[in-house]
Amino acid sequence: MTFSLVARSADGRLHGVAVASRFLAAGALVPAAQAQVGAVATQAHANLAYRAQALALLRTGVTAADTVAGLVTADPGREDRQLAVVGMSGDGATWTGPRCHPWAGGQAGDGWAAQGNILTGPQVIDALRDAWLAGGDLPFPQRLFAALVAGDRAGGDRRGRQSAALLVVKRHGGYAGTGDQLVDLRVDDHPDPVTELSRLLDLHTMIFGRPDPATLRDLTGALAAEVADLLAATGHPVGPTGLDEALAAWSGLENLEERFVPGRIDPIVLAHLRQCAAN
Structure with missing residues (x-):
């Protein structure tokens, strides 16, 4: 019922999750991230405990692949779940249980993992991957969002659209440097949630972005x-x-x-x- 991307910036300072779904308030369930630790997405029959458990494992130095393997092995409901994890270094990792509704699957590479279920087809994940890999010149939140747009345009959730979210963390990247949530935006119920998320991201950039000294x-x-x-x-x-x-x-x-x-x-x-x- 969802497609998502978890990723890490090239310098390892930012982690984030972009998600869209034909499901109410997917942003309240799917993503989790901690600055200088990693990012997690739990979906399909989401196991919300995965979020804290994955971040706890990553904090101790467990790799993304071993984090995914450990969590799903211990979970009797794993065949109905999807999970994606990216840590401070190395490849991301993703799991798709064999009972997830088709089309379902995922891909992962250095610092990212893309996955989805109840999709129009594997081209959605291909689009997420390709847009992420091609977006290296974009600011990290916009790069994540561009991948989400590509997945949406490739067909997305085969049932339609309802919600979307973007979560990005960076140490002291939040408001006035007092927190780590650089971006935390959700569209919970909207006929075109990815487009609405674009409007919110533009507004967020205007209000919370730091001035460029070169343009002052x-x-x-x-x-x-x-x-x-x-x-x-x-x-x-x-x-x-x-x-x-x-x-x-x-x-x-x-x-x-x-x-x-x-x-x-x-x-x-x-x-x-x-x-x-x-x-």
Whole structure:
């Protein structure tokens, strides 16, 4: 009822899971990941205990293949389950029980594993694999998502679409560096969940992404005057404390505080400020 990809970034600093299914809130059941440990997907007749158990094994240095083998060997329900694991190094691993509804199967390679059941055919897994391998130039969350899109376009779940999710972890990669969840997005019930997940990922990138120092613009001269006018148009006129203070206040209300840089402005912030002032 599900197709998914678990993967690790080339530098080993990020782990994640992308999943889509004709099942309510697959993101609540399928994925799990821990920074600097690994990522897990449990599906078909999911065994939710696999998530914590797999991460516990990976933390002790057990390989992905041995983690999968150990969990399914000990599970009397293994013939109805799928499991995928990727660790800090080496190949990912995947298991498909012989009683999973067809088409069901998976593939794995260095730092990734793709699998699915009740699919339109094996081309879904081929598409996940090919898109993942071809996406090395993309940021890690977008690379995972691109693979999910490819699987969806290749046919996905043969019953249709309902939910999708993206989970990415990185040590201190969460909000303001206070957590490890870099991306944790879910579409629980939607007629086109992968497309909706794309919208959420774009919004997430705008709000939580860090500014690129190479693109920051100095708040001087004509640009500073424009920003002051735009802030005034949005109800945040520059006061005695100066332009930075007014821009910081507006950015916080727009949830863009992660992109605020004193004395400079992120082009993404500037574009959003212009849009808000125009409205």
